[in-house]
Amino acid sequence: MNKEDIYSEIEFLINELETLVQSLATAREHIAENSNNRATNNLSDIEMRLQAIAGKVSKIKSSI
Numbered sequence: 001m002n003k004e005d006i007y008s009e010i011e012f013l014i015n016e017l018e019t020l021v022q023s024l025a026t027a028r029e030h031i032a033e034n035s036n037n038r039a040t041n042n043l044s045d046i047e048m049r050l051q052a053i054a055g056k057v058s059k060i061k062s063s064i
Contacts, residue, residue, distance in 0.1 A: 013056060
């Protein structure tokens, strides 16, 4: 990975993390409303996306 690729990937990761923060807020709302199934589904999606982010971070770290 060259510097431009790394910066582009980091920018993508920042945007993805911002989206995940919003998703966590939504999950909290579902929990507050006793919509546990919706919250569980939302949190499962967040977990998968965080795992994907972890993989991308690992890729960036290995190229630095």
